[in-house]
Amino acid sequence: MTKIDYETTAKLIENQMTSLLKIIDLENNRKKVKVDGFRIKYFPSNNRRLNERMKNQSLGKVMDKKKIGYQDIEAICRFEPRIKFIQKQLQSILKIGEFTFEGHHVFVNGFRLKNLRHWVSTDGEDENHGDPYSDILQYLSWPCTTSCKFCLHKGDPPGYFSKSKYSWITPLNEIETRIKYWDPENNQALFNKSDYNFFEILTHPHFFSIAMKARKKTNRCFNIVTGGAQLTESMINSLEQLKPLFLIVSLNSHDPRIRQSVMRDKNPNIAIYSLSSLKKRKIPFAVSLTACQEIPLESLKETLIHVDRTNPYFIRVVLDAYTKYHPIALDIKKSLERWKKIVRLVRDIRKKLQSPLIVQPVMFEECFFDSKRNRTKVEGVIKNSPAYKAGMRAGDKIVSINGIQILSRPFAKYLLWLCAKGGMREIEITAKRQRQLFTFKLKKSYQEDYPYFPYKRSAPIFFPYGLVLLHGLNPFDVLEIEKIAEKFNAKKILFLSSLLVKPSLKEYVRSLNLFKDKDVKLYIEVPINRHFLGGDIIVGDLLVVDDFIASVREWITRNSCKPDLVIIPSTPFTKWKRDLKGEVYKNIERELGIPVALIECARIFNIN
Amino acid sequence: MNSRDKRAGNGHDFVFCFELGNLNKEEIMYDKPLVEMIRQQIKNLLEVVSFAKKGEEVNIDGFKLLCDKNSIYSLFPWNADNEQMK
Numbered sequence: 001m002t003k004i005d006y007e008t009t010a011k012l013i014e015n016q017m018t019s020l021l022k023i024i025d026l027e028n029n030r031k032k033v034k035v036d037g038f039r040i041k042y043f044p045s046n047n048r049r050l051n052e053r054m055k056n057q058s059l060g061k062v063m064d065k066k067k068i069g070y071q072d073i074e075a076i077c078r079f080e081p082r083i084k085f086i087q088k089q090l091q092s093i094l095k096i097g098e099f100t101f102e103g104h105h106v107f108v109n110g111f112r113l114k115n116l117r118h119w120v121s122t123d124g125e126d127e128n129h130g131d132p133y134s135d136i137l138q139y140l141s142w143p144c145t146t147s148c149k150f151c152l153h154k155g156d157p158p159g160y161f162s163k164s165k166y167s168w169i170t171p172l173n174e175i176e177t178r179i180k181y182w183d184p185e186n187n188q189a190l191f192n193k194s195d196y197n198f199f200e201i202l203t204h205p206h207f208f209s210i211a212m213k214a215r216k217k218t219n220r221c222f223n224i225v226t227g228g229a230q231l232t233e234s235m236i237n238s239l240e241q242l243k244p245l246f247l248i249v250s251l252n253s254h255d256p257r258i259r260q261s262v263m264r265d266k267n268p269n270i271a272i273y274s275l276s277s278l279k280k281r282k283i284p285f286a287v288s289l290t291a292c293q294e295i296p297l298e299s300l301k302e303t304l305i306h307v308d309r310t311n312p313y314f315i316r317v318v319l320d321a322y323t324k325y326h327p328i329a330l331d332i333k334k335s336l337e338r339w340k341k342i343v344r345l346v347r348d349i350r351k352k353l354q355s356p357l358i359v360q361p362v363m364f365e366e367c368f369f370d371s372k373r374n375r376t377k378v379e380g381v382i383k384n385s386p387a388y389k390a391g392m393r394a395g396d397k398i399v400s401i402n403g404i405q406i407l408s409r410p411f412a413k414y415l416l417w418l419c420a421k422g423g424m425r426e427i428e429i430t431a432k433r434q435r436q437l438f439t440f441k442l443k444k445s446y447q448e449d450y451p452y453f454p455y456k457r458s459a460p461i462f463f464p465y466g467l468v469l470l471h472g473l474n475p476f477d478v479l480e481i482e483k484i485a486e487k488f489n490a491k492k493i494l495f496l497s498s499l500l501v502k503p504s505l506k507e508y509v510r511s512l513n514l515f516k517d518k519d520v521k522l523y524i525e526v527p528i529n530r531h532f533l534g535g536d537i538i539v540g541d542l543l544v545v546d547d548f549i550a551s552v553r554e555w556i557t558r559n560s561c562k563p564d565l566v567i568i569p570s571t572p573f574t575k576w577k578r579d580l581k582g583e584v585y586k587n588i589e590r591e592l593g594i595p596v597a598l599i600e601c602a603r604i605f606n607i608n
Numbered sequence: 609m610n611s612r613d614k615r616a617g618n619g620h621d622f623v624f625c626f627e628l629g630n631l632n633k634e635e636i637m638y639d640k641p642l643v644e645m646i647r648q649q650i651k652n653l654l655e656v657v658s659f660a661k662k663g664e665e666v667n668i669d670g671f672k673l674l675c676d677k678n679s680i681y682s683l684f685p686w687n688a689d690n691e692q693m694k
Contacts, residue, residue: 008675009642016649030625070627081656083626088655091631092648096641113624177622576656584655590669591686 006040010048013038013093017050023118024086024111026099033108037100038093047103070110072193077582078574079126080119080191084582086111116181116190123187125575128195130187133223136178136214139170140207141199145229147264148252150292152198155326157532160581168197175210184218196580202230211242221246225288227263228271236277244453246313246462247278247285253295254306262294275310282450286313286462291342292320292328300342304349304357311451313382314356314468317346319364324534335536340368356380356394356468361539363500363604366472373504374472376412378431384449385466386442387429392467396431396438403428410474410602420444420464427465471604473504475512481522481567482514484597490565494555495524496548497569498540501604502526523563527551532581541571541603544579548588562594570598637685646671651683 017038025032039047077084090111099106113119121129128134144151182189201207201224211222221244228249239245251271253259259268278285287307291300300317307315319339322328343365350357356379359365366373376398381388398406401419406412419427425444430437442465452466463469485493497505502524508514515522529537531546548568556562566588570577577585577598589596631648638644650671658665670680 005642009645012646027625070625073626085652085656087626087628088652089649090628092645092652094628095631095648096645109628110625111628112626116621116624119624171622173620174622174624180621586654586658586667589667590684 006043006046009096010040010046013040013097014048014050016089016093020086020089021050023114025114026090026106026108027110027112028107029109032112033099033106034101035099035106035108036102038097039100040097042096047100074582075193076191078195078578078580079193079576080121081576081578081582081584083113083191116177119190120181120183120188121191126189126192127575128192129189130184130220131223132184132214132218132220134192134195135182135184135189136175137201137211137222137224138194138197139175139178140201140204140210141168141170141197142201142204144200144227145203145266146227148227148290149262149264149294150290150320150322150328152322152326155323155329155533155535157323157325168194168199172206172210175206176213179210179213179217182214182217184220195574198225200227200230202226202235208238208241215242219244224248225250227265228274229263229265229267230270231274231277232270233277236274236281236283239283240281243283245283247283248288249274249278249285250288250290251275251303251307252288252290252292253299254303255299258295258299262292275307275312279311279451284313284451284453287315288318289315290318290320291339293330293338297341297345301345301349304346304353308353308355311383312355313451313462314358314380315353316358316360317342318360319343321537321539322535323537326535330536332536332538339364343369350394354383356382358468358470361500362470363472363504366470367500367503373507374408374410374475376406376409376469378467379470380468382452382463382466382468385452385463386444386448387440387466388452390429390440390442391438392429392431392440392442393433394468396433398469399430399432399437401427401429408475409469409472413469413471416464416467416469471602473501473508473604474601475508477569477599477601478505478508478512478514480599481509484567484599485515485520485522485565488565488595488597490563490595491520492561492563493520493522493565493567494552494563495522495567496527496551497524498543499526499538501540501569523555523559525551525555540569542580543572544581545583545585545587546581548585549591552588552592552594564595566592566594566596567599568596570600571603573598638681643673643681646673647681647683654683 021035026035027033035050037047037049073084073087090108094108099108123129178190204210215222222242223246225248228251231249249271252263254272256268256272259265259271265271275285275287287310289300289303289307304315319342321335322330343359346357346359347365347369358379378392378394378396378398380394381392398412400406401412401415404415406415427442429440429442431440444465481493481495495505505524509522527543527547527550529535529543529547531550532544533542548566552563552566568585568588572579573585579585585596585598635648636644637647654668659668660666669684670682672680
């Protein structure tokens, strides 16, 4: 290496480390270390001072004498990849050099964040920021007292989410630190670690103390999912202090024998009787029923009837799907048939129930059962809501809202959300019912009646005005395809969709006359979920970069040509454009040598 | 409660620690350590940023050292076809 090479490289490292050491401290075996220089391995005698100020660093107190695990950098990297960036920078520097203090080699095998204020991010970087569950409550996850056969975590890919048993449990003072830096009113919080956390939070020994601390910072509704085994009278009594509160109770069955056998619930009646206690305490709740194959359809039907009597906000029937690692891993063709049977039952019984009844994933029913898609149909009306009191009912088809014509369901949802956010106390909806037009005046009260949303100064998180409208494909998102194609001057476009969205997409491409009179071909392909989760999971949001790459390669082989452009919805990726494995979507383009564009759109998997 | 939990109520921030680990051998493309270091650094940067020129995003897949205008080094293994490859 010449002197010039040495000088240039040394300067590069000096500048980098000076910047890095402003935001991190280096450590060895969880002990902070002092560093004031470095040397390049090929010039061991040339010790380079980093910065005069580094001499005066304080080590501070030793944080821990006991061994405490490092953070899972791969999990965090989906939401805050700059930490992994720092790790990689240090790795590459240490490949050619070593750190020193007063001329002596310093061993470094870790780093820690200096000032956590630097790491507070906004909803621009993580769309979930501001939500109490996502920012704080999910870190109260604790081992469940039940053991559901259909639990998603039984199918976690190796090394994903939980590297070892209970390694996902968050230290208490980490949670408290997160609360300290949480600013829900401005949607700011420390980086998240997961959006894939389905453990119980009510079992956490410090649930109430932490929840009360979070409550002091916000009046936003706490949205809590629970298996129900903790919902004793005493627990529900205590939960009242945390209002506004919304529970999703994963009841799964009202039959104690089935809860015992399928969920290994030792006290099944606690969850079963909790619904009437929640009703008594006027805590709004929804009921979730996972329609796993261990639960007979007849039993599911009986549970639906039973639950309807307890006045839930809504009932959702979850079509269970499993990764290839899950003990229940199923064949996708058999799963599709089974899911269709479940939906037929749901469609039949829906007419007999008072509560809105929804299937999740929400596009499944429309994809396989509705000839016309994206209709402005009201799926259900929450009891005692403004829509209910105005006389609206399930099956009504919205024609206009405050005189604005509604042509798609997503637009209706968006407009309702705008009206609610804008504080409009009264709106007028025209809807078609049995071929006749009706006009409804929906009036919001200062305090609504139960079960709609009996809280002052807090908005319901689901279904403004009580109208249950499911997600659908937004036509404005579809029109974006044309704009993107024009920007890239592409003539042959490959759009990677999903099984559930493709039919709606094809319909919109036709009805919106996309690329009419233009010499452009649009191909729509559905990637197979095989490289990460696998199994019978058909939701497109769970595809990874490798799935997309494989799909494009297969298309190229079949068609003996390359597309000019690949378009993918943004929904499988975080705001930092990373998939479930933490891989950045840009790698699709880098590996294939074909331009890839993301089309920004909303997730339509969930209910709200 | 361990010592870190006890300190929670005293206003001390939790310390987020990260293991350094080692560079994956499969990630090494060039046997010139200083070139490889720069390649790694640019590649790492591309995990969090995209570059732009006059407001338009530009994609890069390689780099040259300012002192050597003839050699282009690839950033990614799947498009490396130059003679400097290991």
